[in-house]
Amino acid sequence: MGFLTNLINGISLGSVYAIIALGYTMVYGIAKMLNFAHGDVIMVGAYICYCSMSYLGLSPLLSILLSVAGCTVLGILIEHFAYKPLRNAPSLSVLITAIGVSYLLQNTALIIMKSDPKVFPSVVEDLPSVELFGGELRIQAITIVTVLTCIFVMLGLTYFTSRTKLGKAMRACSEDKGAAQLMGINVDMTISMVFAIGSGLAAIAGVLLCSAYPTLMPTTGAMPGIKAFTAAVLGGIGSIPGAALGGVLLGIIEIFAKAYIGTELADAIVFAVLIVVLLIKPSGLLGHTTTEKV
Amino acid sequence: MDLTRMSRRGFLQLAGTLGVSTLLGGCGSMERRPYTGPTDPQKVNGVFRIGGIAPLTGPAAIYGTANRDGALVAVKEVNDSGRLKLELNFQDDEHDPEKAVNAYNNLKDWGLKALVGTTTTGPCVAVTDETNADGVFQVTPSASSIDVIGGVEGSNEPAKHNVFQICFTDPNQGTASASYIAEQKLADKVAVIYNNADAYSTGIFNNFQAKAEELGLNIVSESTFTDDSANDFTVQLNAAKSEGADLIFLPVYYTPASIILQQADAMGYQPKFFGVDGMDGILSLEGFDKSVAEGVMLLTPFVATAHDERTQRFVQAYKELTGSQELPSQFAADGYDCVMAIVQAIEVSGVTPEMPAPEICERLSETFIQPDFVVKGLTGDARWLETGEVDKSPKGMIIKNGVYEAM
Helix, strand or coil, X not given: CHHHHHHHHHHHHHHHHHHHHHHHHHHHHHHCCCCCCHHHHHHHHHHHHHHHHHCCCCXXXXXXXXXHHHHHHHHHHHHHHHHHHHCCCCHHHHHXXXXXXXXXXXXXXXXXXXXXXXXXXCCCCCCCCXXXXXXXXXXXXXXXXXXXXXXXXXXXHHXXXXXXXXXXXXXXXXXXXXXXXXXXXXXXXXXXXHHHHHHHHHHHHHHHHHHHCCEECCCCCHHHHHHHHHHHHHHCCCCHHHHHHHXXXXXXXXXXXXXXXXXXXXXXXXXXXXXXXXXHCCCCCCCCCCCCCC | CHHHHHHHHHHHHHHHHHHHHHHHHHCHHHCCCCCCCCCCHHHHCCCEEEEEEECCCCCCHHHHHHHHHHHHHHHHHHHHHCCCCEEEEEEECCXXXXXXXXXXXHHHHHXXXXXXXXXXXXXXXXXXXXXXXXXXXXXXCCCCCHHXXXXXXXXXXXXXXXXXXXXXXXXXXXXXXXXXXXXXXXXXXXEEEXXXXXXXXXXXXXXXXXXXXXXXXXXXXXXXECHHHCCCCHHHHHHHHHCCCCEXXXXXXXHHHHHHHHHXXXXXXXXXXXXXXXXXXXXXXXXXXXXXXXXXXXXXXCCCCCCCHHHHHHHHHHHHHHCCCCCCCHHHHHHHHHHHHHHHHHHHHCCCCCCCHHHHHHHHHHHHCCCCCCEEECCEEEEECCCCCEECCCEEEEEEXXXXXXX
């Protein structure tokens, strides 16, 4: 029974990683940049939700919507002021700017919300948990909600990028920005939309993360952000099903490492996975191998 | 042009600050300017200047503000009664050793003659090095590591004879917890979850384990976490549950403890929980559902709901001072006892406020270690060993209906 419980905890943690990784992968796949501030957008989303529930007394659903809206706007603003001026700059400059944005968000949160941790109220408090095998195995409502959200988001994004006009425009930009522009696609607007969607997802991830692991601090998003990045690389960065698969696998690896190897080594093992993947299959589990002409 | 001038001035300031701090921090007592504080009777005017350092903002602010407010209650009581004239100046260290040393330097500019602080162990070790070199008498309300006083077995620091503790040392907390659990027969199978990246947590655990072995207490599961993984305890709780532990010992601070309690509740696991002084503060955590802490036990020397007159008078004064209905924690009582112990020692030794700080320090330290020097404080009748450790007996507390009660 311990094994099953650990497996379920792993899937639950992995689903949160997966949703964060989906945001990473969207932005990387289309804008071709690593948005290291993504983890901190998660934190901002969680704070917005926390404030709406605790200070404004809004319902969880309304708070989540507010949080998604807030993060979407934040994502567009970050893209506009920090990344857009660097559209033709080397990717290293963009990467460093992203790290700068990450620190900016963390420290702004530190000034506004102070560093003492907040206890995040679960958004699914009213839903009961499911008990199996006569109460031996208990699956919390938040676990079920997280897993379902993860599947829904993954399917939604796949549909969006393959079927809708805007989604196709995004894929076109990803393949060749210049050619896309010649075909009449507004590249700037499309990339802004990618950030909007990625940040909206980050808000959902933040709310789910903090509902399952209820402490909220300005640094809350940092570690999950980096682990989700690892998950995105594991699954094949740029690939939507890959991010979901990588996230879930990484969550299971982390929990199993904690349970059967040792809590001290869990993080080391998680990041060792990143190294192994980069050595053996740099394109990730579901990534495409591309040949580049030099 | 302005810009260059500005930045050059900025650079000089920076260089100046760096230079001064290297001089103070790096060269040790050899090149240190002897510190006396103001010694002109006219200027001193019969007022004892007592400095205070505590984290008033940041992650440990709950402890620090409680220390400060407790000390303020004591100062007001002493000044009102006319026993002595005290002036208290509290500085923020944000639970950061470097900022704590800066705060101490500010207090030297102000002219402190004795120090109350600091609240947490890391900053306190840094400050005690400074006070020891300067010869400033220091009593810490709650920094419980043996490195704070130095010179005892297992400590990494040399003995600092100017430093005394109001709280128990970490080893004593671990030993006392194991004895309490064994004596009261609270559990057959004990699990421990501790932070192995934290000296406080590991120190208590090691001594708990040693004592538990001696008393035949059965530890069935011990699991760890680090500051980076302090948001998910499902694995540790599962391990404890599958081993059938009926008590979990938590030598950790209140933030991880709050998550452990919530996750145990969510998974429907209801063992007894037993904490130490770091657990105190959990009821003041913003947004925390107090019902999951129901029945949590902790060893602590102070209970605000105790019915004796002195506790009640303190609680009343504390509420008036803070203007809130929140009951004072153990840390507030520690702060109060700090000031009261210093005041009692001043009266016994007969030092006067215009004496130089090192002389005051020497005489107060001698007074503290006299066998007949007993401070009847809120946190128990305290005596001090030559090392600076306190000798008093802990009380068990239990959380009932969202407040602490004596067990």
